[in-house]
Amino acid sequence: MWSSVWTRRINYLTLIVFVGFGLLFYHHYALMIMMAVIIVAPVISYIVTKKSINRFHITVSSDKMTIGKNVPVEVYFNVDNKSLVPVENLTLKVKFFNYFYDNDENYEVIVGAVPRQKRQVKMSVTGIYCGRMQVVLEQAVIYDFFCMFKFVTEIAGVVDIDIMPTKSRRFENVALSSLGVSEDEQIQTKKGDDVSQISEIRNYIPGDKLQNIHWKLSAKNEELQVKEFSLPYSEDVVIVVEMYADRENPQIFDELVEILYAFSRDLLMQGRKFNMVWKASEYELKSMEIYHDDDLNAAIRELFFVKLQEKNGETYDLYTSLYQEIKGTVLYISNANAAVKNGEKLDIGSERVMLTWLW
Numbered sequence: 001m002w003s004s005v006w007t008r009r010i011n012y013l014t015l016i017v018f019v020g021f022g023l024l025f026y027h028h029y030a031l032m033i034m035m036a037v038i039i040v041a042p043v044i045s046y047i048v049t050k051k052s053i054n055r056f057h058i059t060v061s062s063d064k065m066t067i068g069k070n071v072p073v074e075v076y077f078n079v080d081n082k083s084l085v086p087v088e089n090l091t092l093k094v095k096f097f098n099y100f101y102d103n104d105e106n107y108e109v110i111v112g113a114v115p116r117q118k119r120q121v122k123m124s125v126t127g128i129y130c131g132r133m134q135v136v137l138e139q140a141v142i143y144d145f146f147c148m149f150k151f152v153t154e155i156a157g158v159v160d161i162d163i164m165p166t167k168s169r170r171f172e173n174v175a176l177s178s179l180g181v182s183e184d185e186q187i188q189t190k191k192g193d194d195v196s197q198i199s200e201i202r203n204y205i206p207g208d209k210l211q212n213i214h215w216k217l218s219a220k221n222e223e224l225q226v227k228e229f230s231l232p233y234s235e236d237v238v239i240v241v242e243m244y245a246d247r248e249n250p251q252i253f254d255e256l257v258e259i260l261y262a263f264s265r266d267l268l269m270q271g272r273k274f275n276m277v278w279k280a281s282e283y284e285l286k287s288m289e290i291y292h293d294d295d296l297n298a299a300i301r302e303l304f305f306v307k308l309q310e311k312n313g314e315t316y317d318l319y320t321s322l323y324q325e326i327k328g329t330v331l332y333i334s335n336a337n338a339a340v341k342n343g344e345k346l347d348i349g350s351e352r353v354m355l356t357w358l359w
Contacts (some may be wrong), residue, residue, distance in 0.1 A: 002108065008148050044147055049144040052083035053151055056113065058092070060137040060157040068166045072124045073118050075135050081113040081121070086145065088112055093139040096125055098163075099132040100308055101250045116180065125164040130257040132304035135159040161187060162301055163176075165261035173261075173347040173354070176272070176329060201225050236328030237267065238275035238321050240358070242338055243294065244309045252335050256353045257300070260333055263348070263355065264296050278314040283321065313338050320358075330358040 016038055022031050057080040064073045077092055092109040111121050127133045135155035142151055201214060204224030217225045241260060245253035267274055274292045276299045280286035286306075288299045309315065316332060320341075322332075334339065336354050341358040 005143065005147055005150055006093065008146065012038070012146075028268060042146055046149050049085055049087075049142065049149065049354065050151060052085040053142060053153055055083035056081055056087075056090075056140065056142065056153075058137070058140050058155055060094075060135060060159050062135070062159050062161060063114070064161065066162045066164055067127070069130060069163055070126055070128060072086050072126045073161060074122050075125055075192070075292050076138045077109050077111065077117065077121045077123070077137065078256050079111045079113050080118045081115055084115045085307075086115050087142055088148070089143055091141040091143075092137060093141065094123075095134075095138055096234040097134055097136075098127065098129055098244060098250075099134060100253065100305060101129065101131070101247055103250070112274075125161075127161070129254040130165050130304075130341060131164050131254075133161045133163055135161065136290050154176065162304060163301060164297070165258045167258045169261045171263055171348060173349075176267075176270075201227060226248045235273060238328060238330045239264065239274060239276050240311065240315060240330060240332045240336035241278040241303065242309075242315045243278050243303070243306050244312045244314065244338075247267070247308075251315065256333060256335060257303070259348060259353050259355070261300060263297070263333075264290060265293070266300075268292060268296065277315075277319065278303060279318055280306070280307065285315075285318060305333065316340065325359050332356045332358050 006097055017033060019035050019038060023035060024029075033241075057078075059074045059078045062076065067073050077155070079090060081087065090111045090113045092106045092111060096105055096107070097104045107123070108122055109123065111119055115117060125133070125135065135158070137155050138153055140153050141150060144155065150271060158167070201217060202225070204218075204226050205211065208226045212227050214225045214227050238258070242256075255285070264274070264276070268290070273289065275287050275289055276296075277285050277287045287300070288295065288302065290296050290299060312335065316334065316338060318331075319330075331346075332338075332343065333353065333355050336350075336352050338354070340356050340358070343358045346355045346357055348355045
């Protein structure tokens with residue numbers, strides 16, 4: 001369009017030259033009036049258009065804020081021309097990108113702005129990776145009536161569209177009962193205060209709690225018998241997410257997000273609550289408790305706003321430095337190149353993403 005502007009300017013100057021030569025040979029009023037109109041009209045067009053720019057209201061919107069991968073979504077560009085100036089080719093500078101990756105795509109959207117009317121143009125966009133896709137309306141380029149002058153106005157309209165993971169499957173090879181959580185047989189041999197599990201019955205020892213006496217059995221044996229309870233059954237699960245991505249291979253981190261989501265849903269289907277942890281700043285971890293699907297979706301959306309790390313393993317290093325003594329079941333999800341000092345790699349059926357039980 002900018003080359004077209006220069007073409008029109010050249011044509012305009014050519015017209016002035018021809019009319020000027022005509023005036024040199026033919027001193028006619030009609031030519032004089034034509035010359036005056038040719039000179040004055042673009043000036044008037046420039047002034048009117050410049051003063052009308054602030055009366056253009058331009059926005060961007062979408063009917064869906066959450067979609068799945070490879071699902072098209074309509075993005076709408078709305079132009080409300082409240083001025084009296086018609087703009088044939090109002091050009092919108094638009095940029096699409098995934099917040100996680102350097103994959104900017106730039107487009108130009110052409111809209112005809114009719115005076116005192118609203119116009120809407122839609123564009124269908126698709127995200128191929130999980131994350132927060134941003135549609136940024138950066139600028140509007142407005143041309144005057146003769147398309148000889150160009151006016152650029154900054155807009156900075158933004159629409160965020162969350163591209164959510166959708167895969168769901170069972171992880172039958174990951175038995176959490178063996179990952180820092182005792183089996184029933186093991187529980188029976190450990191002493192504790194979990195009244196739901198009796199480890200053994202023994203003779204009364206002075207100092208035992210009266211509420212632990214098994215009165216029926218004591219009456220039968222004619223000797224005080226005491227119930228010995230097991231340790232409480234711990235199901236505390238923490239998933240530590242390594243927020244590192246190789247920007248040249250975004251499909252690896254995308255697979256990590258998919259596996260994280262699928263594994264988390266598998267935990268919820270088992271009736272387990274857990275905490276999801278990731279690096280929020282240089283010395284701070286962010287933790288969210290996940291009790292049901294709404295919590296999981298909220299946590300995934302929080303991840304979409306996290307700045308990816310510069311080095312692989314930063315989350316692991318921070319977590320192990322803050323929690324030198326691992327308690328409960330701590331699972332670390334990362335790409336396959338992350339270095340883990342103390343842990344056991346679990347079978348999740350992926351060559352590029354690994355899930356490690358930390359100890």
